[in-house]
Every structure is written in C-alpha cells, then in structure tokens.
Amino acid sequence: MQSQLSSTIGENNYKTWIEPMEFHGVEPGGVAVFNVPTNFIGTYVSQNFGDILLAKLSGMDTDVRRLKFQVANADTRPAPAQQQPRPAAQAQPAPAAAAPANSDLLPGAPLDGRFTFDSFVVGKPNELAHAAAKRVAEGGQVTFNPLFLYGGVGLGKTHLMHAIAWDLRNNRPDLNVLYLSAEQFMYRFVQALRERRMMDFKELFRSVDVLMVDDVQFIAGKDSTQEEFFHTFNALVDQNKQIIISADRAPDEIKDLENRIRSRLQSGLVVDLHPTDYELRLGILQSKVQNYREQYPALQLDDGILEFLAHRISTNVRVLEGALTRLFAFASLVGQPITMELTQDCLADVLRASDRKISIEEIQRKVAEHYHIRLSDLIGPKRVRNFARPRQVAMYLCKQLTARSLPEIGRRFGGRDHTTVMHGVKRIEELRTQDSQIADDVELLRRALEA
Numbered sequence: 001m002q003s004q005l006s007s008t009i010g011e012n013n014y015k016t017w018i019e020p021m022e023f024h025g026v027e028p029g030g031v032a033v034f035n036v037p038t039n040f041i042g043t044y045v046s047q048n049f050g051d052i053l054l055a056k057l058s059g060m061d062t063d064v065r066r067l068k069f070q071v072a073n074a075d076t077r078p079a080p081a082q083q084q085p086r087p088a089a090q091a092q093p094a095p096a097a098a099a100p101a102n103s104d105l106l107p108g109a110p111l112d113g114r115f116t117f118d119s120f121v122v123g124k125p126n127e128l129a130h131a132a133a134k135r136v137a138e139g140g141q142v143t144f145n146p147l148f149l150y151g152g153v154g155l156g157k158t159h160l161m162h163a164i165a166w167d168l169r170n171n172r173p174d175l176n177v178l179y180l181s182a183e184q185f186m187y188r189f190v191q192a193l194r195e196r197r198m199m200d201f202k203e204l205f206r207s208v209d210v211l212m213v214d215d216v217q218f219i220a221g222k223d224s225t226q227e228e229f230f231h232t233f234n235a236l237v238d239q240n241k242q243i244i245i246s247a248d249r250a251p252d253e254i255k256d257l258e259n260r261i262r263s264r265l266q267s268g269l270v271v272d273l274h275p276t277d278y279e280l281r282l283g284i285l286q287s288k289v290q291n292y293r294e295q296y297p298a299l300q301l302d303d304g305i306l307e308f309l310a311h312r313i314s315t316n317v318r319v320l321e322g323a324l325t326r327l328f329a330f331a332s333l334v335g336q337p338i339t340m341e342l343t344q345d346c347l348a349d350v351l352r353a354s355d356r357k358i359s360i361e362e363i364q365r366k367v368a369e370h371y372h373i374r375l376s377d378l379i380g381p382k383r384v385r386n387f388a389r390p391r392q393v394a395m396y397l398c399k400q401l402t403a404r405s406l407p408e409i410g411r412r413f414g415g416r417d418h419t420t421v422m423h424g425v426k427r428i429e430e431l432r433t434q435d436s437q438i439a440d441d442v443e444l445l446r447r448a449l450e451a
C-alpha cells in the first residue's frame with residue numbers, strides 16, 4: 001500500500017504528509033484512526049488525500065468507511081505490537097534537542113519537497129528576494145536581521161522560505177531551524193497558555209537558531225500573540241539568531257500591528273516579490289513542463305501554448321501552475337495532443353477569470369497621457385482634431401477591451417450618443433489599415449493596458 005500510495009500522490013507528498021502519521025487502529029463503525037504529529041497535518045491529509053487513503057484502505061478488504069486523525073500523545077500511541085514502522089525521515093526541521101519533553105510545543109510545519117532553490121525560477125520581479133534568500137540560506141554570519149519577504153498571493157514567498165530551510169538543513173545541520181506559519185505560532189502560544197507551560201514555550205522558542213515565520217500579517221490585531229512574538233523576536237535578535245519573516249504586504253502596510261513590532265520588522269532587510277512579468281511566467285511554465293514531460297512522455301505540446309498561457313494568465317503563479325496541471329491531466333486522459341483549441345476548451349473558466357478587467361477610466365487616462373492632452377479635453381465637447389482623434393482611439397479601445405455597450409461608452413464620454421461611438425470605432429478600424437501611425441498607437445496602448 002505504501003508504494004502504491006506514494007506513486008499515486010507523489011513521493012514528496014508521501015514523505016511530507018503520510019510518513020509522519022501512525023496508524024492507530026480501526027474503531028467500531030469502520031473508522032480508521034491515524035495519529036498525526038499536529039492538527040495541521042491531520043487537516044491537510046484529510047482535505048488533500050482523504051479520498052485516496054480511504055479508497056486504498058477500502059480496497060484492502062477492510063470495512064473502513066471513515067478516517068479520523070488525532071494528535072498523538074502518550075494515551076493515543078498504539079501498543080508496540082500494533083505499531084507501524086516509524087518513518088525514517090520527517091520532512092520537518094529537527095525540534096530543539098535541548099528539551100525533548102516539551103517538543104510538542106515546538107514542531108514546525110512540514111517542508112514541501114518541491115519548494116527548493118533549484119525549482120525556483122528567477123526573473124526580474126523576484127531576483128532581489130531570491131538573492132537575499134540565498135544569502136541567508138548559506139547560514140553564514142547574520143548580516144541583516146530580520147529578512148522580511150513580502151509580496152502578493154502566490155508569488156513564491158512560502159517557496160523561498162522552504163528553500164531556505166532545506167538549504168540550511170544541508171549547509172548547517174548543526175543549526176536548529178524552525179519554520180512555521182504565524183497562525184501556528186499563535187496556536188502553540190495558546191496551547192502553552194492553556195496548559196500553563198509558558199516557561200517551556202519561551203525556552204523552546206528562544207532555543208532555535210533560525211526562526212522562520214510565514215504570513216506574519218496573521219498576528220495583526222491579536223494582541224497577546226503580538227506581544228509574545230515581540231519578546232521572542234527580541235530575544236533571538238539579541239542572541240544574533242537569524243529571523244526570516246514573510247507577509248503579504250510591507251510592514252508599514254499591515255494594519256493593527258503594534259508600532260514597536262512594525263519598526264522591528266523594518267529594521268533588517270525588507271524585500272518584495274513583484275508581480276510576475278511575462279518572461280518570468282514563461283520561464284516558470286517551461287520549467288514545470290519539463291517535469292510533466294517525465295510524467296507524460298508521449299504527450300505532444302503544440303508550439304505557442306506556453307506563450308499563450310504566460311500572456312493570458314497573469315494573476316499569480318499558483319493559478320498558472322494549476323492551469324498547466326489541469327491541461328496535462330486532461331490531455332492525457334482524452335489521449336489528445338495539447339493544441340490551442342484543447343487549451344481554450346479545457347481552461348475556459350481560468351482564462352475568463354484571469355482576464356484582467358480594464359476600465360473605461362483607465363483607457364481614457366492612458367490615451368490622454370499618450371497624446372499629451374488633458375483628460376477633460378478627451379471627454380469634453382471640443383471637436384478639434386487634436387482631441388477628436390484620440391477620443392476615437394479611446395472609444396475603439398473601450399469597445400475592444402471592455403465588455404461595455406456602445407450606449408454605456410457614450411455616456412462615459414461626456415454623454416455622447418451610441419451612434420457617435422459606433423462611428424468613432426469604425427473610423428479607427430479603417431484608419432488602422434491605412435495609417436501606420438494610428439496602427440502603432442493603438443497597438444502600443446493596447447499592450448500598455450493589458451500589461
């Protein structure tokens with residue numbers, strides 16, 4: 001079952017999520033019980049691999065109908081005779097060796113085996129963040145503390161954090177590296193309070209050499225967690241221990257964060273992951289495709305598909321990856337090559353959702369800027385050619401790039417009639433074929449608006 005499961009969900013997933021669990025036994029009513037090191041792992045496995053696990057267990061001629069995950073403690077551990085072999089390696093940083101009895105307060109989150117520096121594609125938008133992460137991952141002298149990485153959803157913050165942790169484990173196995181999310185930090189803190197074990201908590205967190213806290217914006221507005229985080233932070237910085245923090249925005253943009261924490265967070269190196277550009281997206285797609293090629297060697301991928309996806313899906317890398325996964329899975333299922341038609345069919349919803357909504361105002365502003373005229377003149381009543389032509393270009397772009405109707409566009413251009421808009425659109429359509437200057441202007445503006 002182990003090897004079957006590992007090949008179904010992938011070796012990395014198996015190592016990270018399944019291996020740390022222990023089979024506890026089957027309760028009446030067909031409930032298979034697993035001991036898990038943390039609730040987080042239980043929830044993750046249940047949500048992501050629950051169905052597969054259940055299917056595999058049912059297929060083994062058992063009467064298992066449901067799964068239950070419980071956090072292991074002395075009472076829930078199976079007797080030695082029933083015990084499953086313990087996994088050799090757990091994909092998580094070693095807990096503090098100093099205090100094994102308290103280590104349940106400390107374990108970090110598991111590391112994703114896919115999130116390494118090797119699999120991280122570097123481009124202009126993320127090169128600084130990557131360079132800073134690489135430096136910290138060497139585990140040398142602490143030069144900036146903390147390293148604060150921030151950026152929008154799905155731009156690679158967690159990937160970089162895990163990559164640092166993996167590298168540190170290789171480069172500096174002597175260091176006690178702890179990676180966890182701010183949410184997990186809070187849960188551990190609350191657990192320690194509840195169990196009256198604050199001294200243990202403090203001691204444990206102060207015994208790590210490198211502390212990595214993901215999604216720190218989570219603690220905003222949570223006063224006592226912030227307070228404790230502040231003390232942990234200070235104690236580690238005082239001992240010259242490296243701290244790495246990530247958040248979805250810059251420290252001064254996180255609301256409900258105490259000022260002293262904000263300024264602490266700003267006191268090291270703050271680097272952001274910018275939204276991806278076309279080249280980076282294409283690079284990421286090309287690197288992912290290499291992996292898929294191994295998985296689906298026979299699958300044919302038409303030229304231009306990756307460029308099309310990199311151009312059209314600009315929201316975030318997670319969506320981009322998801323689209324590619326679905327595309328390969330679908331194509332291999334129906335046994336067809338990945339053509340443009342299949343891509344558009346299979347990803348219709350993703351493509352529609354990531355169509356960036358361009359507004360009429362945005363078009364008007366860009367066009368006015370491009371022709372060096374005032375916005376009020378672009379929209380206003382004057383019919384002089386200097387204003388009328390840019391106005392028609394703007395109307396044309398509104399028709400092409402937004403879903404607005406002609407009357408709506410007319411209204412937004414100083415209350416003009418829809419026939420005026422129609423005339424303007426037609427005129428630009430004609431001019432694009434006759435006047436290369438107009439054609440260039442329109443193309444340039446379209447690109448700028450779609451970028």
Ligand SMILES: Nc1ncnc2c1ncn2[C@@H]1O[C@H](COP(=O)(O)OP(=O)(O)OP(=O)(O)O)[C@@H](O)[C@H]1O
Nearest residue numbers: 119120121152153154155156157158159284317318
């Ligand atoms: N530069 C990159 N190269 C390769 N993969 C990347 C890159 N950036 C992001 N990814 C991939 O995109 C997905 C989302 O990245 P990640 O989870 O690190 O984002 P995040 O910034 O932490 O987002 P969130 O704010 O949602 O936590 C991951 O699968 C990650 O491997």
